[in-house]
Amino acid sequence: MKYGFIGLGNVGGKLAGSLLRNGFDLTVRDLDRVTAQPFLDRGAKWAESPKAMAEAVDFVITCLPSPAASAAVMEAEDGVLAGMSAGMLWGEMSTTDEAEVRRLGALVEARGASPMDCPVSGGCHRAATGNIAIFAGAERTAFETALPALKAMGRQILHVGPLGSASVLKVVTNYLASVHLAALGEALTVSRKAGMDLNTTYEAIRISSGNSFVHETESQVILNGSRNINFTMDLVIKDMGLFDELGKRLGVPLEISPLVLDIFRDGEARYGAREWSPNIVRRLEEACGAELLAPGFPEEMTDDEPEEPGHEVEVRRGPASRY
Numbered sequence: 572m573k574y575g576f577i578g579l580g581n582v583g584g585k586l587a588g589s590l591l592r593n594g595f596d597l598t599v600r601d602l603d604r605v606t607a608q609p610f611l612d613r614g615a616k617w618a619e620s621p622k623a624m625a626e627a628v629d630f631v632i633t634c635l636p637s638p639a640a641s642a643a644v645m646e647a648e649d650g651v652l653a654g655m656s657a658g659m660l661w662g663e664m665s666t667t668d669e670a671e672v673r674r675l676g677a678l679v680e681a682r683g684a685s686p687m688d689c690p691v692s693g694g695c696h697r698a699a700t701g702n703i704a705i706f707a708g709a710e711r712t713a714f715e716t717a718l719p720a721l722k723a724m725g726r727q728i729l730h731v732g733p734l735g736s737a738s739v740l741k742v743v744t745n746y747l748a749s750v751h752l753a754a755l756g757e758a759l760t761v762s763r764k765a766g767m768d769l770n771t772t773y774e775a776i777r778i779s780s781g782n783s784f785v786h787e788t789e790s791q792v793i794l795n796g797s798r799n800i801n802f803t804m805d806l807v808i809k810d811m812g813l814f815d816e817l818g819k820r821l822g823v824p825l826e827i828s829p830l831v832l833d834i835f836r837d838g839e840a841r842y843g844a845r846e847w848s849p850n851i852v853r854r855l856e857e858a859c860g861a862e863l864l865a866p867g868f869p870e871e872m873t874d875d876e877p878e879e880p881g882h883e884v885e886v887r888r889g890p891a892s893r894y
Contacts, residue, residue: 572596572628572629572630572719572720573596573598573627573628573629573630574590574595574596574597574598574628574629574630574632574720575597575598575599575600575618575624575625575627575628575630575631575632576590576597576598576599576600576632576634577599577600577601577618577621577624577631577632577633577634577635577644577651578601578633578634578635578636578640578644578665579599579601579606579607579610580601580606580634580635580636581695581801581802582634582664582691582695582698582801583634583635583664584606584610585695585698585699586632586634586664586691586698586703586724587599587610587615587632587634588610588699589698589700589701589723589724590720590723590724591610591613591614591615592701593701593723595720595723597610597614597615597616598615598616598617598618598624598627598628599611599615599616599617599618600617600618600620600621600624604617620649620650621644621645621647621649621650621651621653621654622649622650622651622653622654623649623654624651624654625651625652625653625654625655625656625659626654626656628659629658629659629660630659630660630661630662630716630717630720631651631655631659631660631661631662632661632662632663632664632689632720633645633651633661633662633663633664633665634664634665635665636665636806636809637665637667637809638665638667638668638671640665641663641665641667641671641675642671642675645661645675645678646675646678652678652679652682655679655682655684656682656683656684657682657683657684658683658684659682659683659684659685660684660685660686660687660713660716660717661675661676661679661684661685661686661687662687662688662689662717662720663675663686663687663688663689663690663738664688664689664690664691665690666690666738666741666742666745666806666809666810666813667688667690667738667813668738668813668816668817669688669735669736669738669739669742669817670735672686672688672708672734672735672738673734673735676688676734676735685709685710685712685713685716686709686713686734687707687708687709687713687714687717687734687737688706688707688708688709688734688735688736688737688738688741689705689706689707689708689709689717689721689737690705690706690737690738690741691703691704691705691706691724691725692704692705692706692741692744692745693784694788694800694801694872695800695801695802695872696788696801696871696872696873696874697726697874698724699873699874700874700876700877700878701723701724701725701726701878701879701881702725702726702874702876702878702879703724703725703726704725704726704727704728704729705721705724705725705727705728705729705881706729706731706736706737706740706741707721707728707729707730707731707737708730708731708732708733708734708735708736708737708738709730709733709734710733710734711730714730718883721881722880722881722882723881724881725881726879726881726882727881727882727884728881728882728883728884729883729884729886730883739817742810742813742814742817743814745807745810745811745814746810746811746814746828746831748784748785749807749810749811749831749835749848750827750831751783751784751785751786752785752789752848752849752851753831753834753835753851755776755783755785755786755789755790755793755852756793756851756852756854756855756863757855758772758776758781759772759790759793759794759852759863760852760855760856760859760861760863763859763861763862763863764859764861768865769794769863769864769865770794770865770866770867773786773790773791773794773865773868776790788800788872789848789849791868791869791872792847792849792868792869792870792871792872793849793852793863794863794864794865794868795864795868795869795870796864797847797870797871798847798849798850798852799847799849799870799871800847800848800849800871800872801847801871802847802848803844803845803846803847803848804835804838804839804842804843804844804845804846804847804848804850804851805839805844805845806848807835807848807851808832808835808836808839811828811831811832811835812832814828815828815829815832834851834854835848835851837854838850838851838853838854841853841854
């Protein structure tokens, strides 16, 4: 099979790099050809337009910053849909709205092709090594066709159901990560004000019931002072907004989500849309006159685990519960 990848940003570039590193026949495209040049230097081909890419490959993957960007790439006059033919695959790796991915998916199906939403979770540092997790929403036959590429880009691959279901779970997990980040800012600030050593505090949280993936990654770049987790305030707000809108659409009386969304909107207003998201802790640092800094933590997270072949995660099933 021939593969195409559109969107070579912080996450997309690393995922495309895993395909290239693992010997896949890859064509790439980005708004900025300079961004694509390292891939071209390593053997990838260049597509002059999304339509041209779709005409040249069997599986087009998009990894873009917003639902609007994906819609533009798919539906433009020279977009992916214009070049699609029967039997192709489209994989949407962007964090997007489940209703929107289903809308675009119906247009893909109308051309005889198969759609899939397959967002990733686990941080840019794991995307770089192919050790990230991937959720996949698609018909089983399409999922199995895409599985070799998914295994090259990620370590744990979970088939979560039909198209759109992966996007639901992606915004759910990103919502939880944002809640953990806001809560950690409060926990670290209270610890600092109580006179606790923050190196000790980090370890206490890490070995306790209060631990989380967010603590083991984002707390480290908070305490280093770089706050660089390769994720920005505007992206948190986009993802949180998708979760919040989904909850409202489903009639769930959300309480925590609106509060955390307001915290990050305030952070964006204070520090800018492209500020690193862990710098949300500055609100508390400034309010309390307390710096959340400690020696010995990295400026940026790296994945020191060796790259492993990906595998499909089996969903645990047991006797039906009374619920």
